[in-house]
Amino acid sequence: MARLYVIRHGKPTGGWGTDPDPDPGLDPTGHRQARAAAETLKALPDGERPVRVLSSPLRRCRETAEPFADAIGVQVEIEPRVGEIPSPAALAEEERGPWLRQAFQSHWRDVKGDIDYDAWRAAVGAALAELDENTAVFSHFVAINAAVACVTGETQVLTFRPDNCSITVFDVEDGELRLIERGPEAQTQVL
Numbered sequence: 001m002a003r004l005y006v007i008r009h010g011k012p013t014g015g016w017g018t019d020p021d022p023d024p025g026l027d028p029t030g031h032r033q034a035r036a037a038a039e040t041l042k043a044l045p046d047g048e049r050p051v052r053v054l055s056s057p058l059r060r061c062r063e064t065a066e067p068f069a070d071a072i073g074v075q076v077e078i079e080p081r082v083g084e085i086p087s088p089a090a091l092a093e094e095e096r097g098p099w100l101r102q103a104f105q106s107h108w109r110d111v112k113g114d115i116d117y118d119a120w121r122a123a124v125g126a127a128l129a130e131l132d133e134n135t136a137v138f139s140h141f142v143a144i145n146a147a148v149a150c151v152t153g154e155t156q157v158l159t160f161r162p163d164n165c166s167i168t169v170f171d172v173e174d175g176e177l178r179l180i181e182r183g184p185e186a187q188t189q190v191l
Contacts, residue, residue: 125150
């Protein structure tokens with residue numbers, strides 16, 4: 001059995017349509033949140049503590065993962081399948097926020113775009129279900145919702161609002177993903 005800790009990235013310098021950088025890093029609060037998450041993970045008892053660190057390719061997740069990876073002496077491994085939900089390629093930057101707000105009100109099969117978003121949701125769950133050792137996975141608001149939906153069978157995109165650096169816990173046993181605990185929620189700004 002493997003225990004997975006799926007951590008939403010810390011507070012970024014900006015979100016979709018609010019930051020000129022398409023891949024923003026963490027702001028000072030986000031860096032503090034990342035250090036606090038690392039301390040929480042380090043304090044876990046032997047046998048539960050992650051021994052591996054995976055991250056979305058995006059900078060805000062990589063920066064959130066670094067303090068814990070450094071603390072346990074491992075490299076951050078990049079896993080694109082736990083990355084941000086892909087928006088339709090034809091959307092202008094200012095259209096991405098409204099598209100995501102609409103997606104939040106949808107069911108996975110009804111999200112409009114270039115890909116099959118229900119299949120994307122399943123790929124997030126599959127990426128986690130493949131892990132066979134205790135792992136810290138640094139990801140995004142929507143991807144965490146996708147993972148939870150894979151386990152609970154919920155069809156809505158938005159099932160809960162993981163706060164910045166909240167930790168949602170899963171177990172994997174015999175390739176089966178099981179939700180143990182949803183991370184703390186908040187009304188954080190996603191867009």
